[in-house]
Amino acid sequence: MVRKLVLLAVALSTVLAAIPVLASTRSADIASSAGTPDLRVSSSTDLSPGVARVAGIQTGSPVSGQLAPGQRHVADSFALEVQGVDISTSLVREGYLELRIAVAYQNNSASPIPYSATAFAGEYTYPRLEVIDDEGVVYPLDRRIADHAVAGSDLPSIPVGLPAHWTVGYQVPETQASDLAIQLVQDTTVLATWDLDAGPVGLEGWTAPDGATQVGASEDIDWSEGLTVDFHTVYGDSCGDPYSVVSAGNGKVIGTVTSTAVTDTLFPNVLYPNIPFYAIWADGSTAHYQNVLDADYLFLELDDVISGDPSKFEPGVETNSVVFDATVNNVESNERVIMPPGSEHIFDLEFGLPRDSRLVDPQANPVALYAITPDGVSYWVDLSNAADLNAEFIFGDSFDFDTISNADRELLEDLTEAFACTESTPVRYLGTIDGLADYRVVTGIDFPQETVELVPEVIP
Numbered sequence: 154m155v156r157k158l159v160l161l162a163v164a165l166s167t168v169l170a171a172i173p174v175l176a177s178t179r180s181a182d183i184a185s186s187a188g189t190p191d192l193r194v195s196s197s198t199d200l201s202p203g204v205a206r207v208a209g210i211q212t213g214s215p216v217s218g219q220l221a222p223g224q225r226h227v228a229d230s231f232a233l234e235v236q237g238v239d240i241s242t243s244l245v246r247e248g249y250l251e252l253r254i255a256v257a258y259q260n261n262s263a264s265p266i267p268y269s270a271t272a273f274a275g276e277y278t279y280p281r282l283e284v285i286d287d288e289g290v291v292y293p294l295d296r297r298i299a300d301h302a303v304a305g306s307d308l309p310s311i312p313v314g315l316p317a318h319w320t321v322g323y324q325v326p327e328t329q330a331s332d333l334a335i336q337l338v339q340d341t342t343v344l345a346t347w348d349l350d351a352g353p354v355g356l357e358g359w360t361a362p363d364g365a366t367q368v369g370a371s372e373d374i375d376w377s378e379g380l381t382v383d384f385h386t387v388y389g390d391s392c393g394d395p396y397s398v399v400s401a402g403n404g405k406v407i408g409t410v411t412s413t414a415v416t417d418t419l420f421p422n423v424l425y426p427n428i429p430f431y432a433i434w435a436d437g438s439t440a441h442y443q444n445v446l447d448a449d450y451l452f453l454e455l456d457d458v459i460s461g462d463p464s465k466f467e468p469g470v471e472t473n474s475v476v477f478d479a480t481v482n483n484v485e486s487n488e489r490v491i492m493p494p495g496s497e498h499i500f501d502l503e504f505g506l507p508r509d510s511r512l513v514d515p516q517a518n519p520v521a522l523y524a525i526t527p528d529g530v531s532y533w534v535d536l537s538n539a540a541d542l543n544a545e546f547i548f549g550d551s552f553d554f555d556t557i558s559n560a561d562r563e564l565l566e567d568l569t570e571a572f573a574c575t576e577s578t579p580v581r582y583l584g585t586i587d588g589l590a591d592y593r594v595v596t597g598i599d600f601p602q603e604t605v606e607l608v609p610e611v612i613p
Contacts, residue, residue, distance in 0.1 A: 219334060219346045223354035226337060226345035230262040233280075235335055235347040236356060236436065239511040243324055250330050252284060252323045253303075254349075255512035257437025259359070260311040268311050270304035271296035273321055280339040282321055285346075286329040294321055303399060305513070307440040307506040308431075314362020315523060316437035320509045359433055359521065361533030368532055370539035377422060377527050379414025380492065384522055384534050388542035389434075391508045391515035402508030404432045404440060404519040405542060406534075407501045412492040419489040420500075422527045429526070432504040432519040440504035 220226065225234045236255040243249035256273065260266050266277060273282040274296040284292040295301050305318030325333065333349040361367050368374060371385045388405035412418050423429035430442035483491045492498070502522075508515035518541070522534040 219348040219351070221351035221354050222347060222349065223356055224347070225357055228261075228339075228344060230260075231280075232259040232261060233257070233337060233345070234356065234437065235282075237353050237512050238333075238349045240330075242327075246324050248327055249324045250327050252325060252333070252349075253509075253511055254282075254284075254321050254323075254335060255305075255436070255509075256282065256319045256321055257316050258311075258319070259316040259437070260313055262313065265310040265312050268304075268306060268308040268317055270319065271302040273302070273319065280337050280344060283336050283338055284323045284325060285334045285336060286325050287332045288329050290329065292323045292325060294323070303509055304507055305436075305438050305509060307504070309428075309441065311439070312362070312431065312523070314365070315431060315433065315439055316359055318434075318436055318438040318513070320512055356435065358435055359437065361521075362523070362531065365523070365531040365533040367535065369535050370537075372534075374524065374526075374532050374534075376410070376420065377418065379418050380410060380412055380420055382408050382410045382420075384408040384524075384536070385540060386542050387518045387536045387539040389516060389518035391510070399507055399509050400515060402438075402440075402506045402515060404434070404504040404506075405501055406430075406432060406504070406519060406522050406536065406539075407499065407542060409497060410492065410500055411497045412495060414492075415494050417494065418492045419485065420492050422489055423525065424488055427525070429524060430502050430504075431523040432502070433521040433523060434513075434517055435520045436513045436517075438506055438508070438513065440506040442502055442504065 220235070222235055222237045225232050234257045236257060238255075239253040241251050241253075243251040245251075258272075258279075262278075266279075269276050271294065272279040274294040275281040276296075282294055286292070301322040303320040303322070305320055308317055311317045334346050335349060336346040337344045370387075371383050373381045373383050376382045384406050386405075386407035388407075389403070391400045391402045410420050421429045428441050432440050483493075485491055490500075504519065518536065518539075520536055522532075522536060524532045524534060526532075
């Protein structure tokens with residue numbers, strides 16, 4: 154039986170182009186990052202001798218009392234990692250080097266705190282991050298220049314117990330850049346210092362916030378009376394060209410919602426300003442679900458997709474009528490999808506965020522989902538053993554992929570990627586990209602129930 158593929162209409166006419174924020178970035182710099190997707194410390198090829206940092210190689214030991222990139226400083230109300238540094242010749246100041254430093258910050262205070270791309274200039278109650286060169290000259294984060302601070306998360310605020318990510322930037326004289334450090338300062342007190350010449354260490358990762366129930370992929374969660382959900386599939390990518398320095402990242406978490414009620418029930422039924430879902434990446438990047446619903450889907454036969462006939466991709470009146478019958482009529486509002494009694498639906502959560510390929514893996518999957526029910530019960534879903542979303546997963550094993558050409562297989566993979574990426578609608582924000590995320594019920598995809606032996610991803 155030919156299965157039907159649900160695709161966004163726009164996914165068939167365009168694949169999101171990567172949006173390079175720093176258009177002047179040289180190809181040598183991009184190649185350095187592209188070759189090391191798990192980048193901690195990197196270098197450009199045209200740095201002066203004694204200045205270059207080689208990716209993944211221990212170039213020195215931390216000065217006594219200093220931390221190495223990747224190590225975490227833990228304070229009473231927060232924890233902070235300086236994760237790695239990218240150094241290249243400055244494109245805006247002759248005789249200067251440009252430093253880009255990856256930072257993750259975990260909010261361990263008693264309440265959520267605002268998220269801002271320039272937080273480490275000392276905004277709100279955040280500490281400051283300052284670079285120190287060979288001569289002891291201190292360089293604060295300049296929030297007047299947009300691309301000196303690149304948001305690496307998409308959050309209105311950081312919930313208690315969750316991390317967030319940044320790339321912070323500095324310009325340092327090349328003649329004073331052989332022994333660099335970055336220090337964390339609260340008021341006038343230096344809390345911690347990282348030796349930027351030291352080789353990186355493996356990141357610790359993130360654990361569930363206090364009070365959250367920990368579950369694994371495919372484990373049932375009692376969402377509300379009569380509704381259970383489980384999260385079983387995950388997808389991560391950077392839409393368009395993933396190595397264009399900063400691009401629109403996308404994470405997808407797919408699950409199943411089941412109603413055992415005898416009357417209509419609502420899902421997720423968590424109303425603004427409360428947020429029901431957050432995705433977390435291994436590097437501390439975090440994105441929140443937003444209430445954006447797009448019901449403009451196409452139902453396409455697999456044979457039509459493989460044929461490549463553009464006329465098959467045009468939405469028609471009958472198709473749109475079916476789509477709206479299947480989706481819009483079951484939506485009371487963007488936050489309340491109506492679940493008929495005894496029904497089961499596949500749904501997906503979309504999370505969009507900026508991904509800076511100089512210092513993070515732009516194609517990594519989210520590693521966890523933080524979910525908060527309408528009653529305020531929180532769950533930490535470990536996604537390390539979740540299935541991957543791909544063409545084989547969507548079409549299942551009833552279709553013999555050996556009967557189609559490599560070109561057709563690539564087409565299906567491209568469409569799967571387009572399906573997963575189209576909701577990551579980027580907009581320019583402070584010299585970077587801020588993503589949009591949504592929730593929607595997916596109908597028309599028959600997900601296979603076969604058991605797949607999965608190997609947990611090892612985070613270095």
